[in-house]
Amino acid sequence: MPKDAEIKPAPTPWGLVVMLGAMTAFAPMAIDMYLPSLPAIAQGLSASAGQAQATVAAFFAGMAIGQFIYGPASDRYGRRAPLLVGVVVYTAASVACALATSPEMLIAARFVQALGGCAGGVVARAIIRDKFDHTETARMLSLMMLIMGLAPILAPLLGGVILTIAGWRANFWVLAAFGVAVGAAVLLRLKESRSEATAAQARSESPLQAYAALFRQKRLIGYLLAGALNGATLFTYISASPGLLIGTYGISPQNFGWVFGLNAFGIIGANQVNRHLLRRRTPDQVLATASLVSAGLAALLALVAVTGWGGQWGVLGLLFILLASYGFMQGNTTAGALSVDPLRAGSVSALTGAASFAAGAVAASISAALHDATARPMALIMLVAIAGSAIALHTLALPSREKA
Known part of the structure; x- marks a missing residue:
């Protein structure tokens, strides 16, 4: 596209961006803030490392x-x-986490906390698709990372400070307060955005019928798999990072937050580069290139992890670049999925989020099972996931778009 054809974006609705970013931050806040507290939680509840x-x-x-x-x-x-x-459920479960008296109670409360917290991301993505077209949806999702991305940067640091000052339970009280604050903002400031056409479509079918209709759309499956498998690399890193950085590389729990936050900063920066690229390129054009670059980086990381070349800094440097590539993939795959069937935006948003967390849970579980105090399991799982992401994108989503 020539330079004079650069797309001029509409003025940025910063109030909406901040609110939606805060809604989407429920999950990273609840995950990242308490990671430095895991050893203290295990000790405080007499729990095993597995619990x-x-x-x-x-x-x-x-x-x-x-x-x-x-x-x-x-x-x-x-x-x-x-x-x-969802906000009410999230807040109440956060209180239950703070009051947990056994590992089993904390596990159950965390599950319920997630059941409530996931509402923020699902609804935020649907609201964006209600208000914007395909390309602007991708740009808005990247822009939201300026707000949402602060969570994985600040949450581990804040969690570490709170742990030192007030103990691990205080982290969950802070999460409960965050839920109250976001809930109040939604109640007072968020306007309804769902169209009557979307409501009519939803009334005409059951949720199972809606999901069945979506699963019959090849392009949607391509975007879902591409986004979920690429996202699995981030979940693998989140799960493996305490053991790898603190246990294997000897980084202190206090400095862990800085290293973790640096990688999150890379993701935020890549999202903002992506936002500017979308003035000249379509989301699919960015995806086509970014997916192949990510696959090459994953192969290089696996090679370094297996051979030991470059030591821990070789691994950490490549890991930073690879995680940053997430910023070019996630918003664009989500926007692509939402563009397939706008009248079922809520259901599509649910599928994108559920697929990402399901893939992440599987990848994190495999990484934990294969843990050997090296970066090898993490790197190899990332390679398989990113290769699968690129294959799904290029064989299912992008060719169909070109023929449409």
């Missing part, structure tokens, strides 16, 4: 399952009501 890790897996499972509920509900009943229900 402590299960609190992470339970959250991922709740995020994957809950989205199937909120997606169709937001199409049928509007965006506001299901979101407010």
